[in-house]
Amino acid sequence: MPVAIITGASKGLGRALAGALAARGWDLVLDARTSEVLRETAAELEARGARVTAVAGDVTDAGHRAELVAAAGKLGGVDLLVSNASALGAEPLVRLEALPLEGLRRALEVNVVAALGLVQEALPSLRASEAGTVITVSSDAAAEAYETWGGYGASKAALDHMAAVLGEEEPGLRVWAVDPGDMATDLYAAAVPDDDDPRPAPAGVVPAFLRLLDERPASGRYAAVSLLVEGR
Template identity: 35%
Template sequence: MFGYRGSTALITGASKGLGKAFAHALAARGMNLVLVARSGDALQTLAEELNTRHGVQTVALSIDLAHADAARHIGDELERRRIQVDLLVNNAGLGLTGSFLSHDPMKEHAEIQVNVQVLVALSHLLGSAMTKRGRGGIINLASNASFQPLPYMATYAATKAFVLSFSEALQYELAGTGVHVMAACPGPTATSFFDGVSTDVSPKDMDSSESVATKTLEAFDRKKAVAYPGRPSVRMATWLSRLLPRPLVVRIAAMASRKMGLHG
């Protein structure tokens, strides 16, 4: 099992939702934390709460990951504070819904920056240091959307397909170095992800953030390369793209998007 107590984890998108759940779960395991998100006040409040409740050291970094130099700023802050990161949780993610051509191109670029560019940059920066020390871990949040094209969330699904492929390849490359890489592929989760979206998804059809975080860490402890921390029906849905013709998979995915109300 990964040596959590006394080690340090960096979590992106840590101020709410799944990132916040990871922060609570890792603090309960005795990890010191570097919390990264855009919302500085919420982040600082969480950092103080975790410090009080679990007695761990917490650092809040208010950084907008949509900026092209976000990873460099994080690296500079870690160096300035002399913080060594043992576990990277690339949790932050953006997801636009609706027709691709209806979106502001800059928002599409921001989605790719947060979901892909920062994840790759931090994996390289912190993964390099971990391999030199001979220990560490990287958890990248992919999605059940990683397994098929998803009309009305076209860019989001494409970025998550990248995350899954990248993580599996990186885990193979780092085998034997003492650094374990895992992609987590949850399904719909009860977070703020769908806030402001006209979706018909009921909370009872979603997994809780706490459940997803707990199951993800359990899979990480078992050295899984890919985790499916959702209900069995979510895992079963990922098999369709492997069994059915691609044009049919896209049509089924489009029907699901419309049923969820993501097309408008």
């Protein structure tokens, strides 16, 4: 069975994607910082028959990243790496004039540096896979200028560029930066707590990720909304 590492997998998009892959027979290594919630997610997927290894920790910790890849190795290696864990930089979001520099450093460390560190750790296994794939979860804030989203958007823009370069440097892999669009997640609620407008559940965009895995287009940046419309 193919093996996926998914960071930020205890809830939201990470959990929804894990559930979809489990339904397809994937073995999973799941990461999140909150061990109790992560264990609950793993138990739910195991009840459906999936093989799941839950490894709680912080992706900015090199030892934790090594543990994730080692756990995948015990299941057969890394076929898919999904960098979904994210930090906002400030909760709620603030204008750049008020953005704590330490918050920006945290966003860059989680969203970019840790993502690259995990790729570096997993690269030998990804290269050995017949379908080695890296997915970095992006945001429309990486490409559009939205007030108060400057720090988070800058980190996602950096992640997008890193993914693009990785795709050039590793032609044997598929490297996709995916903008999932608006979703009702804890991250968004923390970013804009006063926004009461209804937003779609993360499960609604998972078919876009599955389409990429099925069709394996060229490395690049993709928007979930476009994939969903084209796939109808």
